[in-house]
Amino acid sequence: MEERDQSATTEAQDATIESIVLRQLLALHPTQVTVGELIRELAGPEADFAARDAIVRATRDLAGVGLLHLNGELLTPTRAALRFAQLLDV
Numbered sequence: 291m292e293e294r295d296q297s298a299t300t301e302a303q304d305a306t307i308e309s310i311v312l313r314q315l316l317a318l319h320p321t322q323v324t325v326g327e328l329i330r331e332l333a334g335p336e337a338d339f340a341a342r343d344a345i346v347r348a349t350r351d352l353a354g355v356g357l358l359h360l361n362g363e364l365l366t367p368t369r370a371a372l373r374f375a376q377l378l379d380v
Contacts, residue, residue: 311348315367316375322364
């Protein structure tokens with residue numbers, strides 16, 4: 291039973307980081323940033339491995355569901371993400 295509790299906690303943490311990453315990219319749009327720049331902006335220049343890894347996973351997962359484009363090293367929200375933000379007045 292503890293594994294479920296831990297997995298739910300990890301899933302919630304991942305969703306929180308994804309939300310933070312997407313909100314930041316929406317706020318910066320149309321400026322494009324690299325993953326490294328995003329990490330420095332969100333976690334600071336001395337971010338530990340866990341913080342860097344969480345942001346990298348978030349960008350990968352957001353791209354996987356169609357909310358983020360990875361253009362080489364540059365990150366941009368997709369048209370779908372931009373429209374959703376517009377509908378929610380984010």
